[in-house]
Amino acid sequence: MLRLSSILRLCLATLLLALVGCASTSGANPLDPFEATNRKIDAFNERVDQAVLKPVAKSYQDYTPNLLQSTVKNFFGNLRDMWSVVNNGLQLKPKETAETGARVVVNSIIGLYGLIDVGTPMGLQRHTADFGQTLGYWGMPSGPYVVLPLLGPSTARDTAALLLDRHGDLWGQINPVASRNQGTALRLVDKRSQFLGMDDRLTEVALDKYSFLRDAYLQKRRAEVRRGPPSDVDELEEKNNDLDNKSMSNNQ
Amino acid sequence: MFPVMNHSQGTDMFQQRTSTFIPWFHRAITAGWLVVFAAFGLPVHASPQAPDVFMQQLSNELMEVVRKDPAVKAGDMQKLANLVDTRVLPNVNFQRMTASAVGPAWRQASPEQQKRLQEEFKMLLVRSYAGALSQAKDTHTILVKGFKGSTEDNEVVVRSEIRGGNEAIPLDYRLEKSADAPGGWKIYNFNILGVWLVDNYRTQFAQEINAKGVDGLIATLAERNKSNSRK
Numbered sequence: 001m002l003r004l005s006s007i008l009r010l011c012l013a014t015l016l017l018a019l020v021g022c023a024s025t026s027g028a029n030p031l032d033p034f035e036a037t038n039r040k041i042d043a044f045n046e047r048v049d050q051a052v053l054k055p056v057a058k059s060y061q062d063y064t065p066n067l068l069q070s071t072v073k074n075f076f077g078n079l080r081d082m083w084s085v086v087n088n089g090l091q092l093k094p095k096e097t098a099e100t101g102a103r104v105v106v107n108s109i110i111g112l113y114g115l116i117d118v119g120t121p122m123g124l125q126r127h128t129a130d131f132g133q134t135l136g137y138w139g140m141p142s143g144p145y146v147v148l149p150l151l152g153p154s155t156a157r158d159t160a161a162l163l164l165d166r167h168g169d170l171w172g173q174i175n176p177v178a179s180r181n182q183g184t185a186l187r188l189v190d191k192r193s194q195f196l197g198m199d200d201r202l203t204e205v206a207l208d209k210y211s212f213l214r215d216a217y218l219q220k221r222r223a224e225v226r227r228g229p230p231s232d233v234d235e236l237e238e239k240n241n242d243l244d245n246k247s248m249s250n251n252q
Numbered sequence: 253m254f255p256v257m258n259h260s261q262g263t264d265m266f267q268q269r270t271s272t273f274i275p276w277f278h279r280a281i282t283a284g285w286l287v288v289f290a291a292f293g294l295p296v297h298a299s300p301q302a303p304d305v306f307m308q309q310l311s312n313e314l315m316e317v318v319r320k321d322p323a324v325k326a327g328d329m330q331k332l333a334n335l336v337d338t339r340v341l342p343n344v345n346f347q348r349m350t351a352s353a354v355g356p357a358w359r360q361a362s363p364e365q366q367k368r369l370q371e372e373f374k375m376l377l378v379r380s381y382a383g384a385l386s387q388a389k390d391t392h393t394i395l396v397k398g399f400k401g402s403t404e405d406n407e408v409v410v411r412s413e414i415r416g417g418n419e420a421i422p423l424d425y426r427l428e429k430s431a432d433a434p435g436g437w438k439i440y441n442f443n444i445l446g447v448w449l450v451d452n453y454r455t456q457f458a459q460e461i462n463a464k465g466v467d468g469l470i471a472t473l474a475e476r477n478k479s480n481s482r483k
Contacts, residue, residue, distance in 0.1 A: 029455075077418070117418060126419040201383035204480045205376055207456040207472060215455050216447045223422075223446020 031145055031218060038147040042210050045152060049192075054199075057192035069193070071115045076171070076187045078107045078114025080128070083168045087129035091137045096127035131165050132158035136225030145214055153217040303427050304399045306435040307410045310343060311394035318385055327382050329481070336378050345428060345438040346370055352441070353453040354469075357461045365466050372473035373453075379480055384444075392416035394423065405429075408437075421445060 029035060061069070081104045088097040103119035103126060111118040119126075135157055136142060143156030154162070166172055171187070174180040206212035317335060318324050324331050350370045351358040361369065393415050401408035406429045414421040424443040429436065441450045460469040 120418040128419060197386070198383070201380065204476075205380040205383070207476065208459060211455050211459065212452060215452050219447045219452065220445050223443075 033144050039210055041147040041149055053192050057189050057196060060189050061193045072190045074117045075114045079170050081126055084129045087134045088127055090134045099124055100127045132161035133224050135161055301436050302403055303408045303410050303437050304396045306437050308396040325385055327386055332382050333378055342434050343438055345440045348440045349450055353450045354457050355454055357466055361466045368470045372477055375477045
């Protein structure tokens, strides 16, 4: 409960900050009305990452055995898969629900509580889904882009959904709180270690890292929400045309 | 006139001396023509290769090259740039890609500016291609799932997936029909994980152009490429 409430507070703070920022930057990118505030939070996140998270993730990657790393990754991946099954179900996607569900069963039982990923070699693919995506699937618009302190890119809808996402994730039920928090920290480090190297590339290929990441995040989320059967090109096409028109009108 | 006469005389001489040689000679010529037709003649008359078949071949070919050459995978930029120039670019309409990323300002840019934009943008993309390859594992394969449209269309979308990890990564391509491309199609945009690459550069480029003009964008790109190559 402690964790949940602290996240809640973070979100509220973000929204407040965002509202404050709104006044100063109206009329910029329509998808990102809180750009000024978002950029500040982004810069803050970047500093925290460079000072703490990235070095820790780097030593985790360099100095712990590979077997341990993959075990940690599999375990938290399996927890995430459980929540994905629920959300694929809520989105009425039978194939994705069944395949991810079978994966969870196999990995939890044969794979010893998810420590070993037996599902992948068996050809059971993961279909990640979260509650923000479910809300989008049922027609809720994403709302403005927000950068959450420590958590990074999100949208108003995805931030609201995050509360349930954290709750639906079984790790949130672990007691005592101390072990839960330790586990959450490990999970964060594991997650970050998977993106090492990628952020350097991003710095290299983006002219403005902030807007590059924002546009990529928004495009990716929209595709995830609108993708019925995997990668529905009709939707992609339509979306692309939308973007075409938008960017043209922006520039004129 | 003269060479023809000479030629017919030569054939006559052949006929007189070795009559058993003639059928063989004719057959060889016929077979030769068949080969020539197969290589150049037939594709002109038949409809071009299906876009999904073409993309599967191209993907397999590139994965094979990378698999066999560890230097490319390790990020040897010289080798990678060479690979892109010889194997990838003939199948890409890079001018269209750049124009689309630059947006309306492309039409106002001089030919010289357009040329520079293409060069710098290409270098930037080779860099991101290197990043993608460094993440690739030997177990990864690309599976083309089909395409939207028909072979009669001038533009189609080919859908594929990167398989081999625990979650399939969607990878889509926009192709246009092109007579001078080796496979009959050219790529002009691609999409990984739902993100169209060209679209993602549009805001970036527009920001630079609005602030500093086309030359400003060229300068920024050149500067970025220079600092990247120092690493």
